Amino acid sequence: MRSQSCRRGTVPMNKLYFGDNLDVLREKIKDESVDLIYLDPPFNSDANYNVLFKPGGQASQAQAEAFRDTWDWGEGARHAYEDVMRANGDVAVALSGLRRWLGENAIMAYLAMMAVRLIELHRVLKPTGSLFLHCDPTASHYLKILLDAIFGVGLFQNEIIWQKIRSSKAQSGHFGNVHDVIFLYKRGVQSVFNPQRTAHSDAYILSHYRHVERDSRRCYRLDNFTQTGQGPARLFGDRGLLRPPAGKHWIWSQDRIDDGLAKGLLIFAASGMPSVKRYLDEVGGNFVEDIWTDIAPINSQAKERLGYPTQKPVALLERVIAASSNEGDIVLDPFCGCGTTIHAAQKLDRQWIGIDVTHYAVTLIERRLSAIGIFPDAYQVVGRPTDIAGARDLARRDKHQFQWWAAWRLGARWYREEKKGADRGIDGRMLFKNGPYGDGLIIISVKGGDNVGVQMVRDLRGVIEREEAEMGIFISLAEPTGPMMTEAAAAGFVSKSAHGRLPRLQIVKIEDILERRMPKLPPLPEPERIDRRAPRKQFKDQLELLLPFAGDKIGPTKGDFIDPSIMAIGG
Numbered sequence: 001m002r003s004q005s006c007r008r009g010t011v012p013m014n015k016l017y018f019g020d021n022l023d024v025l026r027e028k029i030k031d032e033s034v035d036l037i038y039l040d041p042p043f044n045s046d047a048n049y050n051v052l053f054k055p056g057g058q059a060s061q062a063q064a065e066a067f068r069d070t071w072d073w074g075e076g077a078r079h080a081y082e083d084v085m086r087a088n089g090d091v092a093v094a095l096s097g098l099r100r101w102l103g104e105n106a107i108m109a110y111l112a113m114m115a116v117r118l119i120e121l122h123r124v125l126k127p128t129g130s131l132f133l134h135c136d137p138t139a140s141h142y143l144k145i146l147l148d149a150i151f152g153v154g155l156f157q158n159e160i161i162w163q164k165i166r167s168s169k170a171q172s173g174h175f176g177n178v179h180d181v182i183f184l185y186k187r188g189v190q191s192v193f194n195p196q197r198t199a200h201s202d203a204y205i206l207s208h209y210r211h212v213e214r215d216s217r218r219c220y221r222l223d224n225f226t227q228t229g230q231g232p233a234r235l236f237g238d239r240g241l242l243r244p245p246a247g248k249h250w251i252w253s254q255d256r257i258d259d260g261l262a263k264g265l266l267i268f269a270a271s272g273m274p275s276v277k278r279y280l281d282e283v284g285g286n287f288v289e290d291i292w293t294d295i296a297p298i299n300s301q302a303k304e305r306l307g308y309p310t311q312k313p314v315a316l317l318e319r320v321i322a323a324s325s326n327e328g329d330i331v332l333d334p335f336c337g338c339g340t341t342i343h344a345a346q347k348l349d350r351q352w353i354g355i356d357v358t359h360y361a362v363t364l365i366e367r368r369l370s371a372i373g374i375f376p377d378a379y380q381v382v383g384r385p386t387d388i389a390g391a392r393d394l395a396r397r398d399k400h401q402f403q404w405w406a407a408w409r410l411g412a413r414w415y416r417e418e419k420k421g422a423d424r425g426i427d428g429r430m431l432f433k434n435g436p437y438g439d440g441l442i443i444i445s446v447k448g449g450d451n452v453g454v455q456m457v458r459d460l461r462g463v464i465e466r467e468e469a470e471m472g473i474f475i476s477l478a479e480p481t482g483p484m485m486t487e488a489a490a491a492g493f494v495s496k497s498a499h500g501r502l503p504r505l506q507i508v509k510i511e512d513i514l515e516r517r518m519p520k521l522p523p524l525p526e527p528e529r530i531d532r533r534a535p536r537k538q539f540k541d542q543l544e545l546l547l548p549f550a551g552d553k554i555g556p557t558k559g560d561f562i563d564p565s566i567m568a569i570g571g
Contacts, residue, residue: 014352016342018362018383021334021355022080025120028382029353034124035192035329036350038320038341040134040312041114077109080116087119090149098142110139115146121334122150127188130157130324134312140181151185158184162316163293184324196323197285198294209280222267222275227251236274237261251276288319295319311337317344325350339365346374359384359405391510395448395477403427403446406475409513411524412444426463427475432522434470435498440522441469447476454483461491461505470494473519474507499523 017024081099085092095115102108118133125131131151135143140159148156160182168176200208209219231249233241234257244250252260260266266274298304298311317340321331327349333341336354342365345352356362362381369379384405385391395402407428427446434440445460457474464472471494474484484507491505499522506519 014342014346014379015354016336016362016365016379016381017353017355018357018359018381019355020357022117022120024355024383025117025124025334029120029124029332031123032126033330034332034353035126035129036321036325036331037121037125037129037131038134038317038331038333039121039132039335040333040337041117041335042110072106073104073109077104077112081112083116084112084119087116091115091119091146094145094149098145107139107142111142111146114143115150117334118146118150121332122187124332125187128191129187130191130193131183131185131187132320132324133183133185134180135183136180137177140183144183147183147185151187155186155188156183157186158182158290160184161291162295163291164297166296182320192324192326192329194323194326196288196319198288199285200280200283205280211277219280220277221280223278225251225266225274225276236266236268239268239272242272242274250274288323292316292319312340314340314344314347317341318348321345321348321350336365337361339368343368343372346372352379357401359401359408363408385514387514388511391477391514399448402448402477406446406448406510406513407444409510410444410473410475410508410518411521425459426467430521430524432524433498434496434522437496437498440471440494440497441467442471442473442521443467443469444473444475447474447478450478452476452478452480452484454481454487457484457487457505457507461487464491464505470497470504471502471521472505474505475510475513476507477510479509480507497522 017028081095084095095112098111099108102111121131131147133143133147144156144159162180162182163178164180165176165178168178170176205219208221211220211222212218213220226244226248228247229249230247231244233243234250234252234254236242236257250257257266260276265277267277268274295313295315298313304311304314321341321344325331325348328351330351330353331341331345332353332355334355336342336356338361339354342352342354346369354365356365362384366376366381369375385394391402391406394405404427410428410430412428412430425445426443428444430442430444432440432442443460443463445456445463447456460472460474463469472491474480474488488503488505488507491503494502494504502522503520508517508519512518
């Protein structure tokens with residue numbers, strides 16, 4: 001799993017970007033540098049459902065916040081629209097026409113945000129590359145107009161129908177919606193394409209491969225030896241010269257007929273017509289066409305399930321990647337979410353670039369990669385703040401992402417994504433073993449603004465009491481005031497501690513955390529030290545310690561893939 005082959009003989013550095021994919025594409029990805037793009041962007045249906053990450057059934061505020069502008073005709077949509085107009089060309093004509101028809105509403109905002117990104121994706125794609133865009137029927141027809149305008153109508157290859165639901169409930173007034181749409185576009189006429197096959201079903205084999213050779217027990221079927229089109233007579237050994245039926249020709253040349261007769265590959269019917277043997281063990285199965293019903297969706301029992309409500313199966317991405325790239329090629333997913341594209345690219349020995357706007361997703365992908373044996377030496381995370389300037393920039397751009405990044409940076413492995421409020425904000429939790437007193441809980445509160453005050457510390461003291469936590473950590477981007485420090489000190493020490501005198505409430509600056517000047521904490525578990533070879537109960541106990549609040553679905557699953565409820569907590 002850690003093979004990193006490259007056709008050029010160099011060791012690639014796969015990259016996982018934390019940030020807006022438009023900025024990353026423009027600033028980090030070179031022209032014509034990517035072999036394959038797969039994107040599964042947020043669909044414009046069901047109130048952002050494609051970006052709502054639901055650990056324990058609760059919608060993620062971080063994910064929703066990250067894409068809030070996508071669904072409203074606001075400043076972000078207007079800027080995206082203006083960028084497309086400056087790009088000019090067919091896509092500007094198409095988008096302006098859609099705006100005149102649709103008006104300035106949610107669907108138009110979505111299309112503007114997608115159009116400006118599709119332009120950049122087209123730019124970074126190699127002439128031999130391909131793009132797969134995964135969407136649902138709510139927006140597919142609008143998106144195809146944009147894709148036709150950007151790539152050219154002649155470079156559209158397929159509208160793939162993937163059956164995402166195996167059974168559906170009765171619908172009132174319409175048929176059940178059980179499919180997604182995947183558009184395939186080539187960048188140029190010489191784009192890579194490797195035909196894919198599916199295995200024959202047992203029923204097909206029983207009905208078609210009914211013949212068995214006595215000497216080797218090989219199964220075979222008899223296939224027609226003619227095709228449409230006039231052709232000459234051929235010599236069939238001692239049967240003499242045989243002429244094909246009118247309007248037909250023999251499928252083999254004279255040399256192949258002679259060789260086939262010698263190998264016993266031709267069978268003659270009572271009428272004298274030849275047929276050719278097709279052996280089951282030499283047939284690769286049916287060619288994959290544009291309706292995909294053989295790849296099951298992620299269900300509640302799937303071993304790869306991570307908690308994303310619209311997570312795609314690895315098999316789906318393996319087919320996409322195998323069909324339109326070769327080993328060592330670069331695969332890009334600009335909406336990489338829970339990392340299925342990255343997972344599949346790694347399995348198939350491709351290089352990869354993943355981009356996601358939420359730190360929540362980035363940490364999830366890191367954990368997923370670790371679970372399959374891929375560690376940080378095989379890839380690079382780009383975009384996380386590494387100094388105080390970067391931290392201030394993230395806080396300015398997205399306060400929620402800043403809060404969850406800061407909690408993670410301190411050591412939180414679970415984000416409490418509850419509705420924000422001055423008296424209820426919990427940005428992270430850490431669990432530790434507290435000797436004879438059982439599990440200890442640390443509450444984290446993060447403030448990224450310039451105005452911090454003593455009331456915020458009092459609020460955190462109240463949360464500690466309410467949650468019956470042992471400790472609380474207040475992380476501040478700004479310099480804490482004297483009264484804040486006094487209030488924190490007044491909280492005293494943990495009353496029941498197996499780790500000596502631990503301050504009950506501490507204040508730490510982001511700058512201190514970045515420079516590894518940490519608050520006084522008890523020993524914390526290290527998720528990276530999980531022994532996945534341990535017996536089942538021991539493995540479960542380790543995970544319960546390292547990844548608290550994961551719910552009741554804890555333990556290794558078939559295939560040794562960490563359980564979805566554990567993966568879903570984003571640490």
